[in-house]
Amino acid sequence: MLLGGASPVLAGAVQLFVLIALMAVQAVAVALTVELVSRGRLHREEPSPS
Numbered sequence: 001m002l003l004g005g006a007s008p009v010l011a012g013a014v015q016l017f018v019l020i021a022l023m024a025v026q027a028v029a030v031a032l033t034v035e036l037v038s039r040g041r042l043h044r045e046e047p048s049p050s
Contacts, residue, residue, distance in 0.1 A: 036042035 033042065
């Protein structure tokens with residue numbers, strides 16, 4: 001549809017939707033990471049002395 005000659009307004013609307021969707025996914029990923037770290041499920045292992 002967009003590659004086939006859609007109007008510039010429609011193309012801009014689709015770009016805006018994609019931008020908002022990417023920002024929403026990023027926010028969910030950050031929230032999930034913070035939750036996992038706070039519950040102790042996601043942490044760094046201490047480096048072993050060599």
